[in-house]
Amino acid sequence: MDYNTKSAIIGGTFFSSIVNIGVEDVITTIVLAIVGAIVSFFVSLLLKKSITFLGAKCRRWK
Template structure:
């Protein structure tokens, strides 16, 4: 992309945005915000759960490894 095409791309993107904004209703905007909030919350909680699970599995693996070394 060269710099001569940048204003054309910006104008096209701005025109597309300007033509779609009036068609978005308040209900759709609120629904989208709620769904984004729920999705972000679920993602954050799942990340915490998976980190905790991974830490437990690492400890369990280390426990099994040291236990098998003691038998030998």
């Protein structure tokens, strides 16, 4: 395929998808991304604390 055909296929797919996506879906996606990032951050903090706690506890038993 040449460059014009590839760009026409990609552009047509992109613009036909944009028309079908509603504002509510975009807002829902943004909110879920924010919630996912916050949950991921707190889970990583919790895992870091638990690993340091368990590491200190294991060192005491030696």
